[in-house]
Amino acid sequence: MKKFFLTAFGIACLLKSFSQQTPDTTGFGSRKLKVDEINLVSSYYGQNGDHAAVTGGIGTQKLTDIANVFDIKLVKYDKKFRKHAFDVEVGIDHYTSASSDRVDLNANTSASYADTRIYPSLTWSMENEKKGTTISAGVSTSTEFDYQSFGANIGFAKKTKDRNGEFSARVQAYFDQVRLIAPEELRGTGTAKDGGTEGRTTIAASLAWSQVINKNLQIAFLADLVTQQGFLSLPFYRVYFADGSVHQEKLPDTRFKIPLGFRANYFLGDRFIIRTYYRYYKDDWGISSHTVNLEVPVKITNFFSISPFYRFYNQSAVKYFAPYQQHTAQEQFFTSNYDLSNFNSNFLGAGIRLAPPKGVFGIQHFNMIELRYGHYTKNINMNANIVSMNLKFK
Template sequence: MKQQRHKFKFIVLLIACMLCGAGYAQQNTGATNSYKKRVLETTEVDFLSSYYSQNGDNAAVTGGIGTEELTDVTGTIIVSVPLNDDDILTIDAVVSAYTSASSSNVDPFDGSERADSFVASTGASRSDVWTNLSGTYTHSSDDRNTMYSGNLSVSSEYDYFSFGFGGGLTKLFNEKNTEVSINANIFLDTWTPIYPTELRPFASGANGLDNGFFLNKTITGNTDYSPTFEKFTDETRNSYSVGLGFSQILGKNLQGSLALDFVKQDGLLSTPFQRVYFADIADSFIQEFQLADAIEQLPDSRFKVAGGGRLNWYINESVVLRSYYRYYFDDWGINSHTASVEVPIKLTDKFTVYPSYRFYQQSATDYFYGYEEAFSTDTFYTSDYDLSKYSANQFGMGVSYTDIFTKMHVWKLGLKSIDVKFYKYDRNTTFSSSIVTAGFKFVMD
């Protein structure tokens, strides 16, 4: 497996060098003294928001059983500023606030109700806020055939902090009918591990039942509760990605593109607060809540490869057919297929509707076990159904309003477009979700 990963790394580096060499070998044939159109005429401001909700009965926090109920409200502002004719600076700020029944059961005993994996705890662990701030600088050559970009990002949540950076190169050929791109990104994450509350007293082999947490609680079922629990020593996770893209105008009404992505991750890839229940250990309970036998254990490295393509067919001035397919695999044993279609239909000069459908299917990771299917002698195990075998369908509908003349104004901002979309997602497990998004694009007068 290590040899296979080294081969992939070599291929990535070789392709990257070839693309960069081809980019620099091309001569600048543009007339630099002629009129040059600005890449971005004026400052643009996007306000995006979404409301997401989900439910299911296979929460990873409670070992593959229990409520997955979650709601999330997200707000995003994106500001794109033209620094001059060739350069653009884009600032992207996101705040996401969620309430999660499953994550509330990291400590199911901190609420006022009896502990139960199918009932959300009312304690402080049931909600949190995720924030992200990123900046991207983009430079275009005088002939607009070459574009360079660089980006930085920081994000934080209650149990981790992430810092990321990267860059990209895009080249246009064949009178801008052909586009080739390469991008690379690195994310350096630091965890502040939070473990299931009943396991904490047993860290490093301690006799947890003598701890104050258990002194005022009654254990039923297997009263000799003695899990083996060690804290993770590595609290970092690093991710490295390289993406290659190719786009070609195939005809007057047809455009296609291909993409190939490689991702390498190292470090803490397990989620510290996700429980696992073993088949060979008797169950222990406090109230109606089953106590963890262990926490999720996954390898400390992962290599992912995804390749796919898009084909857009402009049927006429009113209808476009957008199709997409992607194949994915990794060295954890997951293989997946994604296929989607979207059909924008232009009703008037200003209004367009977007019906869409997406199908997804994946195999299970080698380390997935359902509730009480893993054994204590196993080395790696998880009961996270995101890593299980499943298929899913997603139906969507969107509506877009566009006013190229920006007649409506808010302060010094002219309204350019409004987009509202709704998606309904269902797995062939018990999991389902829905999301409503709204976006408003303004341009500075």
């Protein structure tokens, strides 16, 4: 708790020092780079289940993850009064995974039991408020012991003349390297990929159209086209065949995905907001999926709201999935990863949000605090809990 208050106080001081810069006299916003907002997102995630892919679809899936994301947004206006925004984000996850510990079946808490993932990113955008256009570009990276990812993206958005509609397009590319760590008993046998790295490339094009329908309702249509190439299996996932032999997971080296989404948010009366989301997803590995999300923030006061939410998800299995000891040597591709199996899931929880005008706990720049809890269950005997907190400084 002491750390929490020290962090909040430190960020508030930082914001105060930035906000005491020369006041803007141009009427078009500051030409100097100013801190617009700072966000801290922390979460604790814990899961349990008994279908670990590392042990061929059987065994514990116990996993914990502590994530912290620090995000600072800076803005400035240029000579042509275009708004430049710079978003710098650094995320750090620390996880422990009982199944990763079983890469070596004889180990009792091996090096793969825990790992840390660090994922910084930088995004720049330039908005021409007069023309209603925004262009953006960004880079990102993600590093963990056995995985390295570099990403880049560019985007364009254009508002309609009446500013009630907006079209946006974005292209993202990820260039990843997977370190080949085979299950311990397959190393040196010549039957598994082990040692060195393999590449994986993802290109995603995203299109979105958002539209204001009336003073209370706005909607968005979303569509992605995603193509992946390279080593799309994971080298330490085991697959046990019907004859009892053990193999390394093997999946095709290409995948094409099409997710289509729809959002509609409606402000009902003065106190209720109805947030809805639906997604249909299909890929060429055989998954088709539906996702429905409903969240209803209730404004108890203007500055305090409670948001219960519910999400339903279902998917069909990939063509290459079979449970423990059901694959045969005749198959070209095989996995016993239950995240690619046929299942449905429910995610239920609630959040509270506090954003008083004089700041949280009376700290002027401490603009908002939001806490959220969710319980997640799959109908294949897996469940998880997540607690998240967002602190916003402005």
